[in-house]
Amino acid sequence: MTVTYLDLAAAPAPAWGADDEWLECVRVRDETHDVRSFVLRPVEARSFRYRPGQFITLRLDIDGEPVYRCYTLSSSPTRPDTLSITVKRVPGGRVSNWLHDNLRPGTRLSATGPAGSFCFPPGSVKAPARGQLYLSGGSGITPLMSMSRAWADLGLDADVQFIHAARTPQDIVFAEELKLLARSLPRWRATMVCEQRGSNPDYSGLLGRLSLPLLRAQVPDLLEREVWCCGPAPFMAAVRAMLAEAGFDMARYHEESFSFESPALEAATAAEAAPDPGATAAEAPRFAITLKNRGEQFECAADETVLKAAQRAGVRWPFSCSNGVCGTCRTRKLAGEVEMNQGGGLRPREVAQGWFLPCCSKPLSNIEVER
Numbered sequence: 001m002t003v004t005y006l007d008l009a010a011a012p013a014p015a016w017g018a019d020d021e022w023l024e025c026v027r028v029r030d031e032t033h034d035v036r037s038f039v040l041r042p043v044e045a046r047s048f049r050y051r052p053g054q055f056i057t058l059r060l061d062i063d064g065e066p067v068y069r070c071y072t073l074s075s076s077p078t079r080p081d082t083l084s085i086t087v088k089r090v091p092g093g094r095v096s097n098w099l100h101d102n103l104r105p106g107t108r109l110s111a112t113g114p115a116g117s118f119c120f121p122p123g124s125v126k127a128p129a130r131g132q133l134y135l136s137g138g139s140g141i142t143p144l145m146s147m148s149r150a151w152a153d154l155g156l157d158a159d160v161q162f163i164h165a166a167r168t169p170q171d172i173v174f175a176e177e178l179k180l181l182a183r184s185l186p187r188w189r190a191t192m193v194c195e196q197r198g199s200n201p202d203y204s205g206l207l208g209r210l211s212l213p214l215l216r217a218q219v220p221d222l223l224e225r226e227v228w229c230c231g232p233a234p235f236m237a238a239v240r241a242m243l244a245e246a247g248f249d250m251a252r253y254h255e256e257s258f259s260f261e262s263p264a265l266e267a268a269t270a271a272e273a274a275p276d277p278g279a280t281a282a283e284a285p286r287f288a289i290t291l292k293n294r295g296e297q298f299e300c301a302a303d304e305t306v307l308k309a310a311q312r313a314g315v316r317w318p319f320s321c322s323n324g325v326c327g328t329c330r331t332r333k334l335a336g337e338v339e340m341n342q343g344g345g346l347r348p349r350e351v352a353q354g355w356f357l358p359c360c361s362k363p364l365s366n367i368e369v370e371r
Contacts, residue, residue: 033171051114058071074145086139131224133228157186168198169197194206339362340361
């Protein structure tokens with residue numbers, strides 16, 4: 001057995017970079033009967049820097065083929081030597097089941113990131129001026145837990161009302177730690193809402209589903225807060241409807257909007273784009289794609305996505321859903337035009353700022369990207 005000793009008095013490790021892609025699992029922790037946290041550490045000594053709420057993209061080899069999947073970091077960037085992802089085992093979920101069954105201490109994973117704009121704070125490290133409302137359902141608690149852990153580690157007096165929805169008390173992820181956070185942070189409050197008591201008849205918390213009357217009762221100053229929401233798509237749709245009914249200013253609403261374990265999306269991710277029977281690759285116009293920062297260039301046909309052309313050219317480009325949903329491959333376009341058919345991975349203001357998703361974009365001209 002090899003024992004590794006860390007010199008905690010040594011100078012900080014260099015930052016994780018674009019080529020530092022290998023992580024090693026160092027601990028597995030059961031959070032509930034079907035949710036586990038996996039603690040990961042860079043194989044080479046690196047300091048992993050990210051913002052609370054961001055995600056990494058794992059590259060896994062499952063049944064002989066590469067599979068990419070995004071997972072939000074549930075850890076806090078205040079502890080940069082390790083990071084953690086928290087994964088719910090989804091019935092029929094290809095990746096979540098593989099991780100639960102195979103990821104053990106000593107297992108190594110290829111990863112890229114961090115990425116994502118569902119993160120707070122946007123600027124300097126300080127408590128937000130406006131009160132926050134965190135709304136999560138099921139395993140959607142992970143980015144909001146990262147934010148909360150950061151507030152606790154930094155000793156910041158953040159005004160946060162955290163409402164988490166679960167099926168039963170046994171399904172509440174981080175149940176004990178939520179209680180500790182509430183005791184350690186003066187203005188951080190947690191409320192649990194369970195649909196059923198499950199196997200805990202003594203549960204005395206709120207029962208039912210999240211509703212606007214419940215929100216108003218628990219958060220009287222709802223309309224004055226900034227809302228961060230993450231959970232299954234129906235949960236987030238219900239939250240948006242509640243806030244709209246309440247007259248909430250949706251400019252102060254943020255959500256993490258993707259999930260990769262639904263059968264429909266799994267199928268869409270695995271499927272290859274069918275070729276147009278009336279055209280061949282030779283007939284389609286071809287355009288130059290220039291990666292400005294890397295000084296590289298490759299060709300892309302007008303009838304294929306920029307991501308697929310990049311893969312064919314051997315360019316390493318982080319991606320996950322391949323369907324314009326997750327935003328992992330987002331890149332800023334400096335010149336040229338593309339036809340983009342996204343599924344919500346970019347907000348309108350991001351598109352206006354020049355961002356595009358190579359996984360669902362086909363070139364209409366030569367393009368230059370900031371990459």
